Amino acid sequence: xxxxxxxxxxxxxxxxxxxxxxxxxxxxxxxxxxxxxxxxxxxxxxxxxxxxxxxxxxxxxxxxxxxxxxxxxxxxxxxxxxxxxxxxxxxxxxxxxxxxxxxxxxxxxxxxxxxxxxxxxxxxxxxxxxxxxxxxxxxxxxxxxxxxxxxxxxxxxxxxxxxxxxxxxxxxxxxxxxxxxxxxxxx
Ligand code: SF4
Ligand code: SF4
Numbered sequence: 001x002x003x004x005x006x007x008x009x010x011x012x013x014x015x016x017x018x019x020x021x022x023x024x025x026x027x028x029x030x031x032x033x034x035x036x037x038x039x040x041x042x043x044x045x046x047x048x049x050x051x052x053x054x055x056x057x058x059x060x061x062x063x064x065x066x067x068x069x070x071x072x073x074x075x076x077x078x079x080x081x082x083x084x085x086x087x088x089x090x091x092x093x094x095x096x097x098x099x100x101x102x103x104x105x106x107x108x109x110x111x112x113x114x115x116x117x118x119x120x121x122x123x124x125x126x127x128x129x130x131x132x133x134x135x136x137x138x139x140x141x142x143x144x145x146x147x148x149x150x151x152x153x154x155x156x157x158x159x160x161x162x163x164x165x166x167x168x169x170x171x172x173x174x175x176x177x178x179x180x181x182x183x184x185x186x187x
Contacts, residue, residue: 014148023097032113034085037180057084079185
C-alpha cells in the first residue's frame with residue numbers, strides 16, 4: 001500500500017509525527033500503481049531506463065479483477081494480463097524518495113496515483129480517502145499505514161485544504177488516471 005506526493009506542509013511533518021511517509025514501505029508492501037504513461041514521463045524527465053525504477057507485481061486473474069472492481073479509476077488496466085507495475089524500492093522506500101525531503105521528482109512528473117493519494121473514487125462514484133483514520137496519533141504511529149492529513153482532518157474538505165487542492169483538481173487527476181489506465185490496458 002502507500003504512496004505519496006509531499007504536496008504540502010503536512011507531508012513534511014508526516015514522517016516526524018507518524019514515523020514514516022507513504023513513500024516508505026515495510027517488507028511485502030508495494031507502492032503506487034504505474035501506468036505506461038507514468039513510466040514514459042519519468043523516463044523522459046530522469047533519463048533513466050524503466051528497469052531502474054519500475055517493479056512488477058504478478059497477481060492472479062482473480063486478484064486483478066478484484067483490484068479493478070474496487071478501484072474504478074483502474075478499469076481496463078489489466079486487460080493484457082494480471083501484472084501491476086509499481087515503483088521499485090531501495091532501503092525501504094521508493095527509489096525516488098529522498099529522506100527528509102520527500103519525493104525527488106517534480107510534481108508534474110510524479111505518477112498520477114502518487115499525486116492523487118490519499119483521495120480515491122469508489123465503485124459507487126463517490127470520492128473520499130483510501131486510508132482509515134485512527135483518531136489517535138500514537139495508535140496511528142504504532143500500527144503504520146496512516147496519513148497525517150487524514151488523522152488531522154475532520155472532513156474531506158479539511159483533507160483537501162491540507163494539500164492545498166480542490167475537489168475539481170482531484171477529480172481532474174482522477175479522469176487523467178482513468179484514461180491512462182485504459183490506455184495502459186490497450187497496450
Ligand atoms: S514517486 Fe515520489 S511520491 Fe511516488 S512513491 Fe516515489 S517518492 Fe513517493
Ligand atoms: S500526510 Fe499523507 S500524503 Fe502526506 S506523506 Fe503523510 S501519508 Fe503521505
